[in-house]
Amino acid sequence: MKITDISVQVVSESKAHPVRDAIQLLDRNGHTRVRIDTDDGVSGVSTTYFGRVASSPEILARIVTEQLAPAIVGEDPTLIRGIRQKLRSLTDYQGTAGLSSYGISAIDLALWDLLGKSLDVPVWKLLGAQRTTIPTYAMVGWLELDVTGLETVSAKAMEQGFRGVKMKVGGGPLGEDVQRIRAVRAVIGPDAPLMVDANQAFEYSEALRRGRVYEELDCRWFEEPLPADDTDGHVRLAEKLDIPIATGENRYGQAAFRDLIARGGVGVVQPDLRRAGGLTECLEIGLMAEGFGVPYASHGGGAHIHVLAALPNTIYVESGLLPADGRVELVDGCYPLPLGPGLSSWND
Structure with a gap:
């Protein structure tokens, strides 16, 4: 089996209901859909999401079609790690991190989808799954919501069967965070996990100050308290706080996680499929974290469930x-694994 063609479709449109975190407004629905075809008639697809900047999906499409695709047409699509290394070498001079990594990730995911479809099995079976359901929480607490809106959406999440919720912090003074956290806690109950996410908004001293308060409010973890590349800051913060530091969604590639994990700067590792390098890289990051006894929670869902x-x-x-059409129901606060071939997910 050989790769014969790689095609791309692009969508970029305004989001009907923009959402806000501590540093940005996510006001767009942008997607770059990559399809890999083979001479056996089997195809694999992946979809890369952009929440900001209208031109980003089209720029990624050009990187894939004009730079990455020509290098791998004719390759055996089952040699996924070999293709990854070839594309890393190709993009090294310009810098593999950034949109080059997005492109490599898109191809990696499409290759896994293709492999699963060629064997007529879901990818999680190819990876040697050890569970058939995944515990889940709802990221619903965006900053554009007032306290009443926050309470309403948190109650909805619990009604749908989620184990807990995550909410954004850092958009205003600490007292505002406290008010909002207490409101959500009152809705979800004393035992449900409540995570807080600052989206890199703080410098070290403010992250330490707020982290101590989030601890007192019994938050499950403190996500992205500092700029993503500040490994030293994460290590210092983790030494001072009992609340686990969750981070990783804005780090590129396995190497960017090595020192962070080894030095104890992360309590919950959270790679993002697009930035980390695709399914292959996220699997390797997760196994590295396991070697150090660090738990893994995805940034986002979809194909990550595999x-x-x-x-x-x-x-x-x-x-x-959960989608309103009822196509998926949680089982004891867990997502059931999709049964379709390739990288099918309940979000498809």
């Missing part, structure tokens, strides 16, 4: 509210 099924240190898949 990785989570296979990792021994998985604790959560991140989700929004």
Whole structure:
């Protein structure tokens, strides 16, 4: 089997209901859909999401079609790690991190989808899954919501069967965070996990100050308290706080996680499929974290659920509210694994 063609479709449109975190407004629905065809008639697809900047999906499409695709047409699509290394070498001079990594990730995911479809099995079976359901929480607490809106959406998440919720912090003074956290806690109850996410908004001293308060409010973890590349800051913060530091969604490639994990700067590792390098890289990051006894929770859901099924240190898949069409129901606060071939997910 050989790769014969790689095609791309692009969508970029305004989001009907923009959402806000501590540093940005996510006001767009942008997607770059990559399809890999073979001479056996089997195809694999992946979809890369952009929440900001209208031109980003089209720029990624050009990187894939004009730079990455010509290098791998004619290759055996089952040699996924070999293709990854070839594309890393190709992009090394310009810098593999950034949109080059997005492109490599898109191809990696499409290759896994293709492999699963060629064997007529879901990818989680190819990875050696050790579970058939994944514990899940709902990321619903965006900052554009007032306290009443926050309470309403948190109650909805619990009604749908989620184990807990995550909410954004850092958009205003600490007292505002406290008010909002207490409101959500009152809705979800004393035992449900409540995570807080600052999206890199703080410098070290403010992260330490707020982290001590989030601890007192019994938050499950403190996500992205500092700029993503500040490994030293994460290590210092983890030494001072009992609340686990969750981070990783804005780090590129396995190497960017090595020192962070080894030095104890992360309590919950959270790679993002697009930035980390695709399914292959996220699986390897997760196994590295397991070697250090660090749990793994995805940034986002979708295809990531296949990785989570296979990792021994998985604790959560991140989700929004369940789709209104009822096509998926949680089982004891867990997502059931999709049964379709390739990288099918309940979000498809």
